[in-house]
Amino acid sequence: MRHDGRQGYLRSVLALLDVPVSSQVLVFSKTSFQSTLIGPETPRAIYFNDDVYVGYVQGSDVLEFSAADPSLGGTFYLLDQEQTPRPSFRRQTHDCLQCHASSKTEDVPGHLIRSVYPEPSGQPAYNAGTFTTSHESPLRERWGGWYVTGTHGRQRHMGNVLISDRMRPELLDVGRGANRTDLKPKFDTSAYLAPGSDIVALLVLEHQAKMHNLITLTNYQARMAVEYSREINKALGEPEGAMSESTARRFHGPAEDLVRYMLFADEAELTDPIRGTSSFAVDFSARGPRDGRGRSLRDFDLETRIFRYPCSYLIYSRAFDALPAPAKERVYLRLWEVLSGKDQTPAYARRTPEERAAILEILRETKVGLPDYWKAR
Numbered sequence: 436m437r438h439d440g441r442q443g444y445l446r447s448v449l450a451l452l453d454v455p456v457s458s459q460v461l462v463f464s465k466t467s468f469q470s471t472l473i474g475p476e477t478p479r480a481i482y483f484n485d486d487v488y489v490g491y492v493q494g495s496d497v498l499e500f501s502a503a504d505p506s507l508g509g510t511f512y513l514l515d516q517e518q519t520p521r522p523s524f525r526r527q528t529h530d531c532l533q534c535h536a537s538s539k540t541e542d543v544p545g546h547l548i549r550s551v552y553p554e555p556s557g558q559p560a561y562n563a564g565t566f567t568t569s570h571e572s573p574l575r576e577r578w579g580g581w582y583v584t585g586t587h588g589r590q591r592h593m594g595n596v597l598i599s600d601r602m603r604p605e606l607l608d609v610g611r612g613a614n615r616t617d618l619k620p621k622f623d624t625s626a627y628l629a630p631g632s633d634i635v636a637l638l639v640l641e642h643q644a645k646m647h648n649l650i651t652l653t654n655y656q657a658r659m660a661v662e663y664s665r666e667i668n669k670a671l672g673e674p675e676g677a678m679s680e681s682t683a684r685r686f687h688g689p690a691e692d693l694v695r696y697m698l699f700a701d702e703a704e705l706t707d708p709i710r711g712t713s714s715f716a717v718d719f720s721a722r723g724p725r726d727g728r729g730r731s732l733r734d735f736d737l738e739t740r741i742f743r744y745p746c747s748y749l750i751y752s753r754a755f756d757a758l759p760a761p762a763k764e765r766v767y768l769r770l771w772e773v774l775s776g777k778d779q780t781p782a783y784a785r786r787t788p789e790e791r792a793a794i795l796e797i798l799r800e801t802k803v804g805l806p807d808y809w810k811a812r
Contacts, residue, residue, distance in 0.1 A: 436522055443516035445491050445498060446628060454484045457715040460640060461618075461632035464580025465557045466549055469495055474557040475597065476622045478582060478632075483640060485722075485752050488546065493626055500524065501546060505757030508544040508651030539567045543655055545648035548641050550579040552604035555597050563604035569645040570638070570741060571701045578637060579607070582621065585634030586614045588707025594632075595621075616712050635711035638741050639719065646747050649693045650754045656686040657762035678761065690765040698773060698794075699745035700783055709737040724751070726800035730793065745786065746770075746794045750802060767806050774798075 436447040449456060463478040465471075469492045473479045480491040490499030500512040511527040539547045550566040551559035559565060559580065566576040579593035595612030598604045616631075624630040663685075664678040695701065716735055725731045732750070734743040749755055758766065772778040774795040776788060786794075799809060 438518040438522075441626070442491065442628065443498065443518075444514060444522060445489075448498065448514065449482055449489060449628075452484070452487050452489070454482045454487060454489055455715070455718045456482065456628045457633065457713040457718045458482045458484070458636050458640075459627065459629040459632065459713070460636050461582040461627070462580060463557050463582065464549070464551050464553045464559055466551065466559060466580065467492070467499075469499075470557075475553075475555070477626075478622065480627050481640070482628075483636075483643070485643070485749060486754075491627075503546075503647045503651075503752070503754045505753045506654070508654070509540070509546050509647070510544065541645075541648040541652040543648060543651045545651055546644040547648075548644050550577050550581070550593055552593075552598050552601075552607060553580040554601055560598055560601045560604045562601070563598075568641050569696075570642040570699060571645075571696075571703060572641070573703045574705075575609070577641070581637065582618055582632040583612070583634050583637060584616055584618060584631035584712040586616065586708075586710045587634060587705075588614075590705070590707050629713060631712045633711040633713040633715045634709055635719075635735070635737065636713070636715045638709070639715075642741065642747070643749065646696060646749050647754060649689070649696050650749065650752075650758065653686055653689040653693050653762050653766070654754075654758055656689045657759040660685040661759055661761065683761065683765075686762050687765060690762055691769060694766055694769045694773070695782065697747040697750065697770070698783060698786060699740065699742070699747075700785060702740055702745070702785075705737070705739050705741075724801040726797045728796075730797050731801075732794070732797060744794050744797060745790065746798070750798070756804070764806070767809070770798075771795075771806070771809055 436444050438444055460481050461478040463475045465473055467473055467479055472492050472494050477493045482489045486503050488501040496516050497513040498516060502510050504510045512524040513527055514522060514524050548568050550568050552563040554560055568577045574590045574592045577592045581594045583592060583594035591609045591613055593607060593609055595615050596608055598607050600606060618624050618631060660682050664682050668675055720733045722733060723731050732744050732746050732748045736743040773783045774791045776791060
């Protein structure tokens with residue numbers, strides 16, 4: 436890896452991990468173990484792709500990494516920024532998992548995006564509470580303590596501004612942070628690989644973080660159910676692969692939550708168009724895959740919702756593919772029931788027949804390993 440005098444190994448490691456610079460988002464709240472180095476004038480930069488998150492803090496002697504391990508969930512690493520002939524990653528466990536394995540991450544090792552009421556120092560006003568955000572969160576609760584570049588019309592978020600009275604944080608002047616496209620008045624943007632904190636990248640990051648956690652939760656519960664069944668079958672002399680309905684219910688609930696989230700059943704509606712300030716939307720969409728009609732689950736809408744075809748692109752991820760067979764079978768069955776129109780329950784009422792048909796067609800052409808019943812016309 437190459438080392439440069441300003442950001443150390445950052446640019447080189449992003450290239451090696453295939454993490455686009457355009458994914459850069461900036462958080463200035465002191466909600467990291469490197470909080471003493473982070474503030475409104477020195478935000479922490481986060482870069483990501485489908486599997487890896489990279490954190491960069493000015494003046495730090497380390498780069499931070501989190502990976503969505505297919506078996507373990509969120510796994511955490513550091514890379515020393517001091518130049519050396521053989522740079523190496525160091526695994527982190529206990530310190531990171533104090534925050535990254537809690538109710539905010541579905542009680543599994545995972546990832547979270549927090550929105551806070553930030554004081555001028557960047558310290559959260561914890562007396563006001565915080566929000567753990569995802570694509571289900573209304574914009575008005577998002578990005579407190581983050582910089583946000585892009586336009587979003589009359590919608591308002593909590594980004595780009597500080598509280599003036601910690602006893603009355605609800606007076607946060609969100610209007611001052613709206614529709615900002617230039618961060619140069621806030622801090623020295625030349626210290627970073629990109630000048631902004633793209634709003635589209637933030638939308639994708641929030642979706643992805645919780646999606647990874649729900650995949651991990653389903654994985655964990657299914658593996659425990661399989662092990663439990665194995666021991667019970669051994670004790671009772673039952674066939675090795677048998678699983679009772681009561682045992683299967685251990686992962687049916689998490690699998691259903693995963694399917695609902697995958698299909699954006701509870702996505703917060705966008706009321707005005709969203710536009711970013713970087714090439715992120717183009718870079719992200721270009722990663723495909725696409726069906727014969729040129730459609731992809733990575734195509735954006737950004738008018739009333741995030742994606743044009745509302746089914747998570749993480750269905751192509753290594754983490755999803757690593758789901759234990761009983762859990763994957765359950766997820767595929769429930770997806771097919773919804774997308775084929777068999778499931779007409781209110782929980783999925785937002786997905787129109789046209790949307791369901793389009794998603795089904797895209798997956799039939801682009802997702803390897805679908806059950807045979809998916810392929811029947």
